[in-house]
Amino acid sequence: MYIRLSREDGENKESESIGNQRKILQRYVKENNLCLVKEYVDDGISGTTFDRPSFNQLLQDIENKVIDMVITKDLSRLGRDYIKTGFYLEDYFPKNNIRYVAITDGIDTYIDSTNNDITPFKAIMNDMYAKDISKKIRSVLKEKQKQGEYMCSIPAYGYKRHSTIKNKLIVDEQVRDIVEKIFDMYANGHGSVEIVNYLNLNKYLSPTGYRKTGLVQDENKTNFNWNEVTLCNMLKNEVYIGNTVQNKRSIISYKVKKFRTVDKEEHIRVENTHEPIIDKDTFEKVQCIIEKRGTNTKLKYDYLLRGLLYCYHCKRKLQIVLKKNSKRNAKSHPYITCSDAKERGCYPLNMNYEKFEKHIIYVVKKICQIYADKEIFYSIYEKYQNKTLDIREGYKKKIEQIDKAIFDINNNLDKMYIDKLRDVLQEEDYVRVSQKLSSERTKLNEQKQELQQKLVVTEEKIETKNQTKEEKELDELIENFLKLEKIDKIYLYRLINKIEIDKDKNIYIYFNFSKLNSINENLDEFIKIEEIINEKEKSLKVV
Numbered sequence: 001m002y003i004r005l006s007r008e009d010g011e012n013k014e015s016e017s018i019g020n021q022r023k024i025l026q027r028y029v030k031e032n033n034l035c036l037v038k039e040y041v042d043d044g045i046s047g048t049t050f051d052r053p054s055f056n057q058l059l060q061d062i063e064n065k066v067i068d069m070v071i072t073k074d075l076s077r078l079g080r081d082y083i084k085t086g087f088y089l090e091d092y093f094p095k096n097n098i099r100y101v102a103i104t105d106g107i108d109t110y111i112d113s114t115n116n117d118i119t120p121f122k123a124i125m126n127d128m129y130a131k132d133i134s135k136k137i138r139s140v141l142k143e144k145q146k147q148g149e150y151m152c153s154i155p156a157y158g159y160k161r162h163s164t165i166k167n168k169l170i171v172d173e174q175v176r177d178i179v180e181k182i183f184d185m186y187a188n189g190h191g192s193v194e195i196v197n198y199l200n201l202n203k204y205l206s207p208t209g210y211r212k213t214g215l216v217q218d219e220n221k222t223n224f225n226w227n228e229v230t231l232c233n234m235l236k237n238e239v240y241i242g243n244t245v246q247n248k249r250s251i252i253s254y255k256v257k258k259f260r261t262v263d264k265e266e267h268i269r270v271e272n273t274h275e276p277i278i279d280k281d282t283f284e285k286v287q288c289i290i291e292k293r294g295t296n297t298k299l300k301y302d303y304l305l306r307g308l309l310y311c312y313h314c315k316r317k318l319q320i321v322l323k324k325n326s327k328r329n330a331k332s333h334p335y336i337t338c339s340d341a342k343e344r345g346c347y348p349l350n351m352n353y354e355k356f357e358k359h360i361i362y363v364v365k366k367i368c369q370i371y372a373d374k375e376i377f378y379s380i381y382e383k384y385q386n387k388t389l390d391i392r393e394g395y396k397k398k399i400e401q402i403d404k405a406i407f408d409i410n411n412n413l414d415k416m417y418i419d420k421l422r423d424v425l426q427e428e429d430y431v432r433v434s435q436k437l438s439s440e441r442t443k444l445n446e447q448k449q450e451l452q453q454k455l456v457v458t459e460e461k462i463e464t465k466n467q468t469k470e471e472k473e474l475d476e477l478i479e480n481f482l483k484l485e486k487i488d489k490i491y492l493y494r495l496i497n498k499i500e501i502d503k504d505k506n507i508y509i510y511f512n513f514s515k516l517n518s519i520n521e522n523l524d525e526f527i528k529i530e531e532i533i534n535e536k537e538k539s540l541k542v543v
């Protein structure tokens with residue numbers, strides 16, 4: 001007797017239950033005066049595979065000639081893969097002199113009946129059923145993922161399953177602070193190798209180790225070390241900001257239990273499904289650093305500014321390439337270039353990188369020094385803020401004026417139309433004047449759009465109350481940056497958003513902090529103030 005039950009049979013389908021299969025088989029054995037040698041049960045194993053423990057035992061017993069007959073309730077109990085089911089029915093069983101009976105399908109290989117002839121078709125039907133069910137199970141899974149239910153078998157490090165709500169995550173308080181520490185270190189410029197070393201030196205168990213042993217830290221640990229892959233996956237996982245992203249892997253076929261990675265667009269993302277451990281700002285910052293470090297982390301030598309440089313015209317990333325000097329034996333120098341510029345109608349730039357880097361470092365340091373000196377900074381910054389407020393008011397007024405002018409034009413057009421209807425105005429004149437007014441109106445609308453864009457840019461420069469956190473962070477960052485003997489890439493990435501270069505080699509630095517941008521835009525004025533203050537100090541000393 002061979003009995004098999006799996007999830008594709010449906011959870012509550014009583015007719016396929018093990019008890020029911022057994023009843024039918026036992027009745028058959030009794031009615032046909034057969035001698036029952038053994039009962040083989042595979043519980044929870046799909047019919048699409050033949051690699052099942054009890055079925056393997058059954059084959060073993062056939063080879064050892066312990067049994068000479070196999071009965072199942074129906075053909076699908078034997079298997080749902082029609083190729084392999086066919087192999088057993090038409091090849092393996094006959095060769096081993098095994099009589100096979102599928103009771104409810106009326107199949108009996110010892111009796112020559114038409115039922116046996118349609119067996120291959122039954123096998124195909126069973127196979128298609130498995131395919132269909134596999135699709136259904138996957139669509140139910142996807143549906144649950146879309147509801148934000150956490151369907152992965154193992155919760156991410158830092159989370160555990162809710163004790164009563166199915167598929168819901170809660171923070172694992174035991175390791176919350178370790179997750180926080182990891183993100184914090186990375187966001188503050190520590191590299192992944194450094195963080196892995198820190199975790200291992202302090203005897204923290206890897207996520208796998210923690211899952212297996214329940215220990216967060218173990219003085220005597222010998223394995224379960226952290227590695228960079230685990231760490232990077234963690235740093236990129238949105239689970240830590242409260243989002244559930246699933247469907248990252250998908251099964252290739254219901255027959256072959258292999259997975260493929262799914263394109264990012266097809267991932268199922270649901271936001272705010274559980275409590276976040278990491279705030280969104282920190283997470284964003286970490287993603288920025290990961291992206292900018294890129295895959296080049298293993299390069300022996302990397303240019304300090306690689307990844308920050310963009311073409312002012314086409315907005316693409318600029319390349320740094322080595323160019324041999326035309327003189328023989330001359331050293332090759334790195335050049336900045338907009339790649340394939342000629343083919344794409346852009347400018348090739350060809351700018352000496354080394355000089356450029358020196359210049360940028362000088363300017364960035366200068367700006368940071370000015371910021372760090374609060375006396376200099378605030379002497380102009382407030383003026384600058386006021387100036388910006390004035391500019392904003394100016395834009396707003398101009399937009400109002402344009403609105404008024406457009407309103408007037410519309411009114412005039414309406415009046416003219418009525419005059420034309422009353423025959424006060426000649427058709428010819430009406431066309432001429434209304435065309436003139438319409439084109440005027442179009443011009444005004446264009447002006448308005450331009451002003452509105454400028455207004456948005458200006459609004460961004462105006463300090464909001466929400467910036468105290470930014471200020472504290474910036475103070476710390478700049479203090480550390482100015483202390484550095486050798487410039488660290490990570491600090492530059494945190495300070496600078498991007499640097500654009502145009503065809504005339506003008507350089508535009510965009511900082512991540514509005515205050516630094518405001519210094520950059522008024523640099524000359526700031527430097528003047530700095531000089532005046534320095535002069536004052538000098539003269540005081542002389543006195």
Ligand SMILES: [Zn+2]
Pocket residue numbers: 311312313314315316338341346347
């Ligand atoms: Zn370009």
